[in-house]
Amino acid sequence: MTKAHSPMPAATSLPIGLPRAAAEPPIIRRLLIVVALIFLTLFLFVPLAFVFAEALKKGLAVYFAAVTDPDALDAIRLTLLVAVIAVPANLVFGVAAAWTVAKFSFPGKSILITLIDLPFAVSPVVSGLIYVLVFGLQGWFGGWLREHDLKVIFAVPGIVLATIFVTFPFVARELIPLMQAQGTEQEEAAIVLGARGWQTFFRVTLPNIKWGLLYGVILCNARAMGEFGAVSVVSGHIRGGTNTLPLAVEILYNEYQFTAAFAVASLLALLALLTLALKYVVEARTREDQAFAGEGNA
């Protein structure tokens, strides 16, 4: 960028590997960077800063009082509980789905891949409604559940189910391309050497995908803790019972307890920042995995 005044600016500051024809003149490049930065500031940094500013406006004491309020603590507990169930469930499902898709060929494979993406395509509110229609009082299993005194909708099981549904593509989506790129040769080598199925999985497959898997789990967890729409439909907003953190934020805000609302929201924002940091680290290792798998073979 410092050589903009030299006779061949585009050539001197060109990133390695980019063909000259693909590079824009420096003016355009700077303009694009400035536009991107303004956009980022307006839509990402300012709101984030605002959350923390509002949360801490009345001082630390008020902040801590808000986040240690019994209702807030209940919401934290429920959010953690939901994540502790939904994330492992989707980890198992995601690995199984990715394994099936990447290592075998069977009729209907492309339909399965599309189905895995369904929760991304459907509005979360619709996802929640599906569960109300199936398990609600007027739903298919409503009568049966009532007879056996089981509550799904407006109770914790409903929230867990809706969260699993919404977060279920994350792990599978991350692993499918990685496992497809790695192929099946190493697994075949392990089997011919006498390894059983679980030995092949734990000693060969899992070490090859561990960073990709962790990356998927981190994203899955972030969404599981932050999901609002689907959970809102099935929760019933029972304070101290079926309120997760995002729902607690909404309730507090609607009750004009702005500081408390932002204090609870700041917990979610912190979670997001932590997720980003982890994602950054793991992403680098995932790339290594991919290069590693290629290098180990070719």
Next chain:
Amino acid sequence: MSIELTGITKSFGRFMPVDNVDLRIETGELIALLGPSGSGKTTILRIIAGLETPDAGTVAFHGEDATERHARERQVGFVFQHYALFGHMTIFENIAFGLRVRPRAQRPDEAEIRRRVSTLLELIQLDFLAARYPHQLSGGQRQRVALARALAVEPKVLLLDEPFGALDARVRQELRRWLRRLHDEVHVTTVFVTHDQEEAFEVADRVVVMNRGRIEQIGAPAEVYDHPATPFVFEFLGQVNRLPLPDEPGGDGFVRPHEISVLGAPEDDALPARLLHSATVGHFARLEFELEADARRVSVEVSRETLRALALPVGAIAWLRPTILRRFAGR
């Protein structure tokens, strides 16, 4: 251990890579499956290993039907074209893998594993690399590690899929001789797949030439080269000219470029041809002719002395006489 394939057929959709193949491999033999890509040689190797299931036919090990036996129970060593080393394990652990995954009752103790891996590392002359990872090794080194890993479980059969395909010419030469020496030492029944006839002929006791899922010919290298059974084998094993047969109008005979004499004057049976191009390649010269009769191209190889004695300029007419003209039944 001997291997016997009977009526092996395998198709992937409409593509039929292996079509009713019978093959018997004797104990201790070193066999090459030779053929162009898509001729079914790799599929046969994978069927022997149990990595593919044949649609029809049987695989027998030592006279015992093993068609339904799982790959893990077949006691074969398989060396993959791209090595398939475990990238996250050291060279030592790669070689030890087959021993470590054994059920506890059959698993050697740690000291025994160390001893066996060290012996193999010495055998492949890479003991100084035991603690390295596969991505730190060269292609030739990786290939030797893959071989050691396969040998660690003391397989009854060793199967190699294009083992030297991804290596450069010099390393390939070296590894070829090394494989031959290794086989003479270890004497395990070995089948390797290659599309390189030189490689097959240099290393193997017997060569199986394959084309479109079928076996064209089986025999010792010299036998296959000197007495090709089909035009395919003849053409696959080197450059070939087709020349008209003098006693059979419309029929063609097959002749290699070095089996044609170039004459400066007309003679009985010699075919007049125009010289299009000549190039000296090392100790011999390669000449391209065009037959006057039907304009077909003929390549001829002569010694540089012969070329000098002929003093033939490009565009001049010479007379070609094949010293031998092979014909195949039904052609």
